[in-house]
Amino acid sequence: MxxxxxxxxxxxxxxxxxxxxxxxxxxxxxxxxxxxxxxxxxxxxxxxxxxxxxxxxxxxxxxxxxxxxxxxxxxxxxxxxxxxxxxxxxxxxVPTVAFLAYNLNDASAEEGDRLRFTVKHFDVGSGYEPLTGMYTTPVSGVYQFTVQLYIANGQWCFFHIRSKDKIIMKTVFYDDAGSHYGTQTAVGTAVLDANTKVWIETEKSSSGNDFFFPHQHRAWNSFSGVLINTIN
Missing domain, CATH: 1.20.5 (Single alpha-helices involved in coiled-coils or other helix-helix interfaces)
Structure with a gap:
């Protein structure tokens, strides 16, 4: 214990x-x-x-x-x-659009005749038709057209550059150089829509054959045009 x-x-x-x-x-x-x-x-x-x-x-x-x-x-x-x-x-x-045609098919000119230039020197844009003498604008724009005519001695001619709807330019060419022939040039400018046809048409002229001097090796009777600018 x-x-x-x-x-x-x-x-x-x-x-x-x-x-x-x-x-x-x-x-x-x-x-x-x-x-x-x-x-x-x-x-x-x-x-x-x-x-x-x-x-x-x-x-x-x-x-x-x-x-x-x-x-x-x-x-x-x-x-x-x-x-x-x-x-x-x-x-x-601006697209390049221009043409120049020469060599008139007829040396005489009656009122209302369309001048036809049968040889295309160049045609950028493919607008000129030698068989009709008409140029068709490929695009809308401002165009400048030039016509040069080799006038026979003492002859004269009123003519205009025109389209179906408008006169682009009116003028008269007159040879007053005596026994010498001479070329004269006129320029017209217009605002045109695409696919507009343009041509040169006589209005009134002196009578007789060989109104335009036909020898192209000395000077051309020509119709030309160029696109200055396009229009949207």
């Missing part, structure tokens, strides 16, 4: 152990509470960070959308400017 002193010692040791265990239990509970508080605080911070990141992402997305919209608008303006420059370039380039 244990002595009274031994029993008392064991009781004190037991109480001490119980106290230590209780303190340890309380410490563990306090530690768990602090860890829980830290975890909750960390979760709150993480939620705040997630919300902040979400807002930042929304702002970045909005900025990117706005930038894309601005870029699309700039591309549209750039494309429109390119088209405008191309149109200006096309309008600035």
């Amino acid at each position: 244990y002595s009274r002193s031994a029993c008392l010692f064991l009781a004190v040791v037991g109480l001490f152990c119980l106290s230590s265990a209780a303190d340890q239990f309380v410490c563990n509970i306090s530690y768990d509470d602090k860890m829980m508080e830290k975890m909750i605080a960390t979760q709150v911070k993480v939620e705040h960070m997630v919300k902040a990141f979400s807002k930042a992402e929304d702002r970045v997305t909005t900025m990117l959308d706005n930038f894309k919209q601005m870029l699309d608008q700039q591309n549209e303006k750039h494309d429109a400017l390119k088209r405008e420059i191309a149109d200006l370039k096309d309008n600035a380039i």
